Amino acid sequence: MIPFAAPSDDILFSMRVVADAAGLAAWDDDLAQDILQAFARFAEAELAPINARGDRAGCVLDQGRVRMPSGFAEVYAQVAAMGWQGLSAPEPYGGMGQGPLVAAMVSEVFSGANHALQMLCNLVPGAIATLLAHGTDRQQAEWIPRLASGAALSTMCLTEPGAGSDLSRIRTRAQPGPGGWTLTGEKIFISGGDQDLSEDILHLVLARSGAVEEGVKGLSLFLTARSMAGSSVAVTRIEDKLGLHASPTCQMSFAAAPAELIGAEGAGLKAMFTLMNHARLDVALQGVAHAARAHAIAAAYAGGRVQGRGPEGRDAVLCDHADVRRMLDTQRSLAMGARGMAHIALVEMVRGDAPALVDFLTPVCKVFCSQAGIRAADLGIQILGGYGYLEDYGVAQTWRDARITAIYEGTNGIHALATATRGLQVQGGAGADAFDALIGRLTDHPSVMALREAWRHRRAEVLASPTPAELAPAFMGLTGELFHHAVWARIGALGGRDDLARLAARVLSGACGRAGI
Numbered sequence: 001m002i003p004f005a006a007p008s009d010d011i012l013f014s015m016r017v018v019a020d021a022a023g024l025a026a027w028d029d030d031l032a033q034d035i036l037q038a039f040a041r042f043a044e045a046e047l048a049p050i051n052a053r054g055d056r057a058g059c060v061l062d063q064g065r066v067r068m069p070s071g072f073a074e075v076y077a078q079v080a081a082m083g084w085q086g087l088s089a090p091e092p093y094g095g096m097g098q099g100p101l102v103a104a105m106v107s108e109v110f111s112g113a114n115h116a117l118q119m120l121c122n123l124v125p126g127a128i129a130t131l132l133a134h135g136t137d138r139q140q141a142e143w144i145p146r147l148a149s150g151a152a153l154s155t156m157c158l159t160e161p162g163a164g165s166d167l168s169r170i171r172t173r174a175q176p177g178p179g180g181w182t183l184t185g186e187k188i189f190i191s192g193g194d195q196d197l198s199e200d201i202l203h204l205v206l207a208r209s210g211a212v213e214e215g216v217k218g219l220s221l222f223l224t225a226r227s228m229a230g231s232s233v234a235v236t237r238i239e240d241k242l243g244l245h246a247s248p249t250c251q252m253s254f255a256a257a258p259a260e261l262i263g264a265e266g267a268g269l270k271a272m273f274t275l276m277n278h279a280r281l282d283v284a285l286q287g288v289a290h291a292a293r294a295h296a297i298a299a300a301y302a303g304g305r306v307q308g309r310g311p312e313g314r315d316a317v318l319c320d321h322a323d324v325r326r327m328l329d330t331q332r333s334l335a336m337g338a339r340g341m342a343h344i345a346l347v348e349m350v351r352g353d354a355p356a357l358v359d360f361l362t363p364v365c366k367v368f369c370s371q372a373g374i375r376a377a378d379l380g381i382q383i384l385g386g387y388g389y390l391e392d393y394g395v396a397q398t399w400r401d402a403r404i405t406a407i408y409e410g411t412n413g414i415h416a417l418a419t420a421t422r423g424l425q426v427q428g429g430a431g432a433d434a435f436d437a438l439i440g441r442l443t444d445h446p447s448v449m450a451l452r453e454a455w456r457h458r459r460a461e462v463l464a465s466p467t468p469a470e471l472a473p474a475f476m477g478l479t480g481e482l483f484h485h486a487v488w489a490r491i492g493a494l495g496g497r498d499d500l501a502r503l504a505a506r507v508l509s510g511a512c513g514r515a516g517i
Contacts, residue, residue: 001394002300004048006040006109007292010336017494018487019343021101024350032102039084039106043113046075051114054246055397059195061238066194066248072117076197079121080150088125089148090132093140104346107282108339112289115401116246120153120192126278127154127204130221134263134271139223143202152200152225156275157187157252165414167206167269168215172254174207174222174261181261183207183222183254186236189408193250194226194235201226203233204275205259206268219268222259232257243400276409277362281349283409284342284365287373290402291335294373294380297395299328301384318383327379333488333507334372336500340487341365341480344438357438360423360431361483363415368480370405370412377402416476420468424459432459439482443489447508451482 012033016022022029050071057069079085088103089095103125110118124147131140146152163169172185183205187193194201202225210218224233232255239249263271302318309316318324345361348354377399381388388395406412424432439452455478462471485508491497492504 001052001392002297004044004051004113004293005296006043006112007296007335008036008040008109010292011036011105011108011339013497014336014339015101015105015343015347017496018340018491019347021343021347021350024101024347026099026350027101032105035087035098035102036105036109040109042078042082042084043109046078047110047113047117050075051116051246052391052394052397054114054116055243055401056245058245059238059248061235061248064234066196066235066238066250068195068197068248069246072246073197076117076121076150079117080198085121085124085150086148089128089144093128093144093148095128095144095148099350101343101346101350104281104285104343108285108289108292111286112293114246115286115289116244118286119244119247120195120197122282123154123156123192123275123279124148126156126275126282127202129278130204130262130271130274133274134221134267135223139260139262143223146200147202151198152202153192153195153198154202154204155190155192156272156279157190157193157203157205158272159189160186161188165411167219170206170208170219171212172205172207174209174220174259175256176209179258181209181222181259182256183224183259184256185254187252187254189239190250190252191247193248193252195248199227204262204272205254206272207259209261209265209268214266216269217266220265221262221268221271223262224254224257224259228259229254229257241404243397243403279409280362280366281342281346283405284338284345284369287369287371287402287405288335288339288342290373290398290405291331291338291369291376294376294395294398294402295328295331295335297393297398298331298380298383301387301393302328324383327383329503329506331376331379333503334376336491336503337484337487337507338365338369338372340491341483342369344442344487348438354434356427356431357434359426360419360435361438363410363419363423364435364476364479364483366409367406367412367415367476368484370402371480373402373405374399412476413473416472417469419479420462420472420475424463424468429463435479435483439486442486443493445486445489445493445508448482448485448489451478451485455479455482 021027054069060067086095087098091097175182205222209220234253235250237251305318306315307318342365345365349358380395462468462475488504488507491500
């Protein structure tokens with residue numbers, strides 16, 4: 001097993017320089033670096049060593065309670081004691097008060113070191129944001145300090161057996177009564193629906209408070225908790241999954257569970273999107289983390305594995321061979337380019353003056369970055385050959401864990417469809433116009449400009465088509481490739497990193513061919 005090493009230098013370069021976080025008034029460069037490096041040391045020493053162990057052992061449902069793999073409770077206790085759960089929580093509630101950029105850098109390292117545990121911990125920032133935006137003063141005062149301290153973890157309860165991506169089919173029922181609201185129904189695919197790490201679990205539940213005929217307009221958001229509901233919230237099974245074995249994915253039943261309304265009745269989807277939008281960019285960074293980890297494993301292996309002869313008859317290592325170098329370069333370009341894409345979206349979100357652009361970039365980043373992680377992991381298996389297909393080096397687990405990122409928080413196909421329809425139509429296509437302008441701000445490189453012209457033509461075709469759904473996957477693919485190549489053109493023009501300048505030239509030389517133009 002090749003030890004995990006956090007790609008801190010690449011993360012800081014991308015955030016500071018590529019995404020220009022250093023140009024934000026709120027950016028504190030020294031503090032951001034100190035926090036990232038402190039977490040990187042913790043991740044390398046504590047989070048990463050239990051990753052493979054957790055993957056092998058998995059979680060167990062024992063008499064209705066989920067038991068986590070050995071070592072996870074002890075490491076989570078350190079996560080909580082060091083204050084990492086409250087990294088982005090406001091200081092009045094006991095948090096560190098750090099913004100989304102620092103949180104994003106830490107989240108990537110967490111995912112690279114131990115995606116399964118990150119899954120349990122990183123729904124908390126979204127839950128806190130949801131309570132701040134939609135909760136009452138009492139709900140905020142009661143729950144945010146507990147989330148920030150690590151006393152409680154949180155879940156997002158949307159999916160049901162008959163309601164996956166189509167939330168209008170949700171049937172979990174919310175009933176008002178003299179003692180307050182109660183929830184009755186079943187939810188599936190609930191990450192961290194139970195675990196033995198935190199004292200309590202806060203469940204954010206999307207349930208039907210109105211008539212079925214109202215569709216999504218009849219949905220409201222509620223909170224309940226293990227401490228509130230007792231046996232009226234139960235885990236009925238944990239799923240046997242391809243990857244993320246140490247992250248319990250639960251089926252849950254609610255039997256008149258006491259609950260509280262969050263926000264306005266009938267406005268549940270709006271409230272839930274506060275949580276989901278945070279989660280989608282976090283998933284993008286999970287993809288980046290897997291791409292970076294896959295490259296690190298493959299590069300270390302290829303640099304030491306003697307295989308064949310060089311031109312002078314001497315022993316060669318794998319990375320001396322052209323095809324292996326090509327695959328390593330592809331992995332590196334995917335990781336660094338995808339990271340830059342996500343960071344640019346995050347910086348634009350913090351800047352706050354182009355919400356339509358952020359709305360357009362978020363699904364593009366989710367799709368491209370998740371696919372980048374899967375593809376880089378697949379290439380890692382190929383580079384290691386037979387050893388990649390084994391579990392010994394960890395790249396097989398990287399592929400298995402990365403695969404879910406194209407499915408959860410909205411499947412990539414749904415995001416492609418939404419981008420080709422609403423993304424090109426809302427506010428007269430303001431988000432797409434802002435994306436077009438962003439590409440121009442990032443670079444004027446000829447190959448990228450050629451890609452942009454192709455993208456403009458494709459955009460017009462999609463808008464004119466009576467069946468945009470059929471064109472959606474290709475349009476999303478071209479949009480992601482354009483953004484990715486624009487990021488690499490910016491990296492190549494910045495200077496200061498000879499290794500990246502060489503790779504930028506290689507990426508850009510094949511820009512149009514890679515995009516199928």
